[in-house]
Amino acid sequence: MEEKSIKFGKNLVTKEEFLAPGHNFCIGCGEALAIRLACKALGEDVIINMATGCDEVCTTPYPVTSWRVPWMHTLFENAAATISGVESGLKILMEKRKIPERDIKCVAMGGDGATSDIGIQALSGAIERGHDILYICFDNEAYMNTGIQRSSATPYGASTTTAPAGKYSIGQKTQKKNMIEIVVAHNIPYAATASPSYPFDLMNKVRKGAEIKGPAYVHILAPCPTGWRYPGNITIELGRLAVETGIFPLYEVEYGQYKLNVHRPKLKPVEEYIKLQGRYRHLRDEDIKDIQESINKEYAKLEAKVITSAS
Amino acid sequence: MSKRVALEASHAAAEAVKMADVDVIAAYPITPQTHIPERLAEMVAEGELKASYMPVESEHSAMSACLGSAAVGARTFTTTAGQGLELMHEVVYVASSMRFPIVMVICNRALSAPLSVWGDHSDVMAVRDTGWIQVFCENNQEAFDMTLWAFRVGEASNVLFPVMVHLDGFTLSHVTEPVILPEQSEVNRYLPKFQYPYALDPEKPMTHGAFGPPDIYSEAKLYQEIAFRRTKEVILQGWQEFGDIFGRYYSPVEKYKTEGAKILLLTMGSFTETAKIVIDGKREKGEDVGLISLRLWRPFPFEELRQAVKGAETLIVFDRCISSGMGGPVFSEVRSALYDEEPRLKVISIIGGLGGRDMSEKDFTYVIDRGREIAWKGPQRMLETVGIRGEIAGLKE
Numbered sequence: 001m002e003e004k005s006i007k008f009g010k011n012l013v014t015k016e017e018f019l020a021p022g023h024n025f026c027i028g029c030g031e032a033l034a035i036r037l038a039c040k041a042l043g044e045d046v047i048i049n050m051a052t053g054c055d056e057v058c059t060t061p062y063p064v065t066s067w068r069v070p071w072m073h074t075l076f077e078n079a080a081a082t083i084s085g086v087e088s089g090l091k092i093l094m095e096k097r098k099i100p101e102r103d104i105k106c107v108a109m110g111g112d113g114a115t116s117d118i119g120i121q122a123l124s125g126a127i128e129r130g131h132d133i134l135y136i137c138f139d140n141e142a143y144m145n146t147g148i149q150r151s152s153a154t155p156y157g158a159s160t161t162t163a164p165a166g167k168y169s170i171g172q173k174t175q176k177k178n179m180i181e182i183v184v185a186h187n188i189p190y191a192a193t194a195s196p197s198y199p200f201d202l203m204n205k206v207r208k209g210a211e212i213k214g215p216a217y218v219h220i221l222a223p224c225p226t227g228w229r230y231p232g233n234i235t236i237e238l239g240r241l242a243v244e245t246g247i248f249p250l251y252e253v254e255y256g257q258y259k260l261n262v263h264r265p266k267l268k269p270v271e272e273y274i275k276l277q278g279r280y281r282h283l284r285d286e287d288i289k290d291i292q293e294s295i296n297k298e299y300a301k302l303e304a305k306v307i308t309s310a311s
Numbered sequence: 312m313s314k315r316v317a318l319e320a321s322h323a324a325a326e327a328v329k330m331a332d333v334d335v336i337a338a339y340p341i342t343p344q345t346h347i348p349e350r351l352a353e354m355v356a357e358g359e360l361k362a363s364y365m366p367v368e369s370e371h372s373a374m375s376a377c378l379g380s381a382a383v384g385a386r387t388f389t390t391t392a393g394q395g396l397e398l399m400h401e402v403v404y405v406a407s408s409m410r411f412p413i414v415m416v417i418c419n420r421a422l423s424a425p426l427s428v429w430g431d432h433s434d435v436m437a438v439r440d441t442g443w444i445q446v447f448c449e450n451n452q453e454a455f456d457m458t459l460w461a462f463r464v465g466e467a468s469n470v471l472f473p474v475m476v477h478l479d480g481f482t483l484s485h486v487t488e489p490v491i492l493p494e495q496s497e498v499n500r501y502l503p504k505f506q507y508p509y510a511l512d513p514e515k516p517m518t519h520g521a522f523g524p525p526d527i528y529s530e531a532k533l534y535q536e537i538a539f540r541r542t543k544e545v546i547l548q549g550w551q552e553f554g555d556i557f558g559r560y561y562s563p564v565e566k567y568k569t570e571g572a573k574i575l576l577l578t579m580g581s582f583t584e585t586a587k588i589v590i591d592g593k594r595e596k597g598e599d600v601g602l603i604s605l606r607l608w609r610p611f612p613f614e615e616l617r618q619a620v621k622g623a624e625t626l627i628v629f630d631r632c633i634s635s636g637m638g639g640p641v642f643s644e645v646r647s648a649l650y651d652e653e654p655r656l657k658v659i660s661i662i663g664g665l666g667g668r669d670m671s672e673k674d675f676t677y678v679i680d681r682g683r684e685i686a687w688k689g690p691q692r693m694l695e696t697v698g699i700r701g702e703i704a705g706l707k708e
Contacts, residue, residue, distance in 0.1 A: 045513045049379065060521035062531075070511040072382055072519035074405045078375035081367065085337060085379025085387075086511070092334045092363040093385055098504075104513060122375065125368030 006041060006203045013203065014040050023066040024058040028232020030239060031055060031138045031222035034196040035109070038136055038220075041203035042105055042210055044069055047086050051079035051110030051119060054145040055138060077118035080126035080135055083108035087131045105134065105210040112139040112153035116177045127186040127215045134209040134216045137179060140224035148227045152177040155247070156294070157287055158279045160227075165282040175294070183217040184253050190216040192252035192261075196223075197239030201250060201261055208252075221248045229278025241273040246299040247291075251306075258305040270295055313497070313557075318490040320454040320483045321346035324390070324416045324476070326490075327458035329360045330498045331414075334385035334505075337365035337376035341395040342428040343480035344418040348390060370395035374402035374413075381411035382519055384510035386462065389413065392480055393420030393427075396434045400441075406473045407442030408535060409520060410509075412465035413473040415443075416458060418484040419580065419631075421666035429667020430480035432579065432631040435608070436640045442539055444474040444546065445608040447580045449565075451488040454478050456559060459498065464549040466505050470542045477608070481667065483581040493557055501556050540610050563612035564619045565604045568594055572601030574686075575623045576679055577645060579605045582629070582670050589675040600679055605641070613648050620649065625657045627682030629675075629697075631664040638662070638694065657686045663697035674698050 006013055018039035025032035035055060039046075047070045050056045056073045059066040074082055087106040093099045108126075110119055115137040123135060142160045143149040150163040150172055159171035183191045190212045194202040202220065209216030223239050225232040242248040246267040251260045270292050274280040283291075318326065325347050328336070336355075338348040354360040363380075367373045373389050381387045391399065396417060406413050420434055421427040435445070444465065448454045454476070461474035478484050511517060523531050546563070554560030565583075568590050569575060578586050583604040593600045603619045605612070620626055626649070630639030637643060642660035649656055659682045664670045674697050685695060693706045 044516075047383070047511050047513070057522055060518055062521035062523050062527050065518035065521055067518050068516055070513055070516045072379075072511060073522075074375065074378050074409065074520055075401060078371060078378075078402065081372035081375035082379040082382075084365065084367075084372075085335065085376030085381075086383055087379075088337075088363040088365055088376070089335050089380030089383040089385035089387070092361070093383065096334065096361055098334070099384070102513075121368060122372050125372055128368070129365065 007200050018068045020066045020068055026226050028225040028235045030196050030235045031140055034138055034220045034222050037196060037199050037202050038206045041206040045103060046105040046107055049079050049083040049108045051114035052076040053111035053114055057145060076114055078122050079108040079110045079119060080123040083133050084126040084131040087133050108135045110137060112141060113143045113151040116153045116179050117151050127183060127188055130214055132214055137219045138222045139219060140222045140227060142227050144224050144227040157283055157291055159282060179219050188217055189214045190254050192218050193250055194218055194220045195239045195243055197236045230276050238276060244268045245270045245273045246295050247273060249302055256309055258309045260306055313491050313493045315489050315491050317487050318451060319346060319487045320451040320478055322350050323451045323455040323490045324458045325350035326492060327455045328388050329354050330495060331459060331462045331502055333362050333388045335363045335380035335387045337367050337373045338389050339367055339370045339373045341392050343484045344390050344392040347416060370399040371402060374399040377413045378406060378411055381413050382511050384507035386505045387413045390416040392418040393422055393434045396438060403438055403441045410471040411473060412471050414461040414465060416476045418478050418480040420480040427666040430482055431665045435477055436632045444472055444542060446606055447477045449581055449583045451490045455490055460549050460553055463502050464545055467545045468508060470545050472539060472542055479581040497556055543610055563607035564615040565606055566619050567602040569601035572623055573599040574625045574683055575620060576602045577626060577628045582664060585670060586675045589672050616648055617652060620656055623656060625686040627659045627661060629678055630662045633662055659685050661695045661697055668698055
């Protein structure tokens with residue numbers, strides 16, 4: 001895979017844009033950037049099925065579309081099931097010689113709600129059946145499209161409209177659902193986390209996920225100025241801080257083998273990440289300490305997996 | 312040469328799917344539909360049918376997968392019943408609105424609670440507004456014929472709507488009867504290759520399923536409705552050509568001994584055959600009764616229904632479902648469809664056969680006799696029912 005790495009020489013990033021300008025994403029949206037980069041890595045031989053959410057409503061208000069590749073949307077919780085139908089359909093039509101043989105990547109995209117909450121059953125089913133698909137989750141850590149309601153991907157301590165911080169509440173009371181561990185438990189050939197703040201890493205993971213035989217899953221943290229309450233000009237900085245503080249480490253799991261792509265033996269204090277965001281404004285020092293402890297623990301667990309899974 | 316074989320109705324439907332050379336089957340097992348996906352999975356495993364069989368994890372994903380395979384131009388089939396149809400409910404609307412000609416056989420089943428795996432039409436009535444072409448079968452031959460016809464009509468380039476074929480759970484799905492299976496060459500003559508004009512293809516990128524803001528949604532829905540009503544022509548043509556090739560002709564409203572009948576009974580599905588025996592007996596005794604059965608449920612056959620009831624004074628509509636707080640759903644639609652007719656018919660509602668309760672000849676005799684009495688005296692009970700025990704059946708308004 002390394003020789004195909006997007007960065008240098010003939011593997012330079014394509015200048016072609018598959019997500020056309022003119023869409024309605026918020027200024028500074030990390031998700032729009034992540035989609036744009038992912039599409040560059042996927043190229044034109046692709047069929048995308050997208051779950052209902054920010055991405056879908058910002059790109060396709062009829063009669064206009066931002067999509068320059070074949071794209072479909074049907075519902076909220078079924079992107080993985082629908083793309084498995086696309087894949088099965090293409091495969092059998094090629095086998096029966098009803099359409100010409102061609103390598104078409106089948107890619108589903110959904111937000112964190114569509115992936116870790118309402119669509120997790122369909123995702124689990126599609127991975128278990130072993131379809132040759134790539135599922136990309138664009139995680140902005142809440143239901144942003146409907147107005148910042150909490151999801152199971154919302155991190156502990158963040159304030160959202162349905163888990164607001166208040167006199168008797170810290171906001172989100174639960175820990176962020178670990179989607180990578182869930183998909184890895186399916187013995188998925190490839191799973192990875194990515195961030196638009198690390199564009200080459202993101203594009204390489206998307207390409208790897210699309211090219212690997214069988215199901216693949218890429219989980220992208222997409223900073224959201226509207227929902228996280230920060231000025232849109234620090235999206236890239238926040239994405240980088242999420243990685244550097246270890247709250248969202250960049251790693252991949254290929255056939256069960258863990259690899260940290262950006263390894264920081266000494267993590268930055270999570271406070272640097274938290275203090276930039278309005279959703280954490282209510283946190284007290286001891287709350288931040290709790291979060292820091294939890295990050296240290298999780299990061300150590302991840303480091304251990306890297307070591308124990310090495311063959 | 313066509314051949315005559317003993318087949319369960321479920322297997323007859325599966326044979327039609329095979330002869331249609333379907334590309335993708337995505338199904339989740341549910342009683343009483345299981346024999347259909349089982350048989351299809353077996354056909355694929357044995358190489359009798361070259362198709363992708365997707366053993367999905369739910370009915371919601373079954374229909375969702377169907378959307379995907381239909382979107383790339385694959386001939387697509389699924390099948391479910393009762394709760395399964397309810398679980399996939401929101402996806403059922405999407406199939407018709409996005410104009411994917413999926414074929415789905417429903418083995419009609421009651422809805423929980425209490426849990427019942429047995430037959431009635433509650434599941435059908437819950438999806439009547441979903442924009443699918445819907446037909447009912449009365450016997451095993453029709454299970455084969457309607458399933459084959461469904462592909463022919465749904466996939467026509469001037470139709471492109473999904474089609475539901477209704478088989479009564481158990482009383483039809485699990486019954487074995489002789490079925491005439493045609494030659495593959497005859498099927499090929501009847502059913503052209505599926506050419507989906509809007510298949511997703513990197514050669515010509517297309518956006519499917521853009522969202523509809525208020526300034527476009529109304530027009531989109533009206534266009535859909537007009538296109539749906541216009542399917543009628545192809546529906547009739549599909550049955551005409553079917554008859555010309557296979558020798559069996561079908562109509563949206565089937566008539567049985569309606570000549571000179573003053574009282575008509577209206578049924579849907581497999582119970583029609585039991586009702587016919589009762590009509591025979593009553594005709595022999597000189598009673599002026601006849602029977603009509605609705606084969607085409609959507610689009611509703613207004614014109615054929617009006618023609619079929621001409622000359623009758625009373626129409627007894629037998630419903631296998633209760634629309635809570637309203638009554639018999641088929642009854643209310645039929646009465647509404649006939650409201651402007653002159654002279655006006657008395658349309659009477661009787662409900663029975665819920666959750667697998669059998670309807671015997673005796674029960675249909677009661678339905679007709681009771682209907683005649685209500686037509687004469689007017690309704691006397693909160694709901695007119697048949698075959699229900701105890702004083703609850705006689706409760707007044």
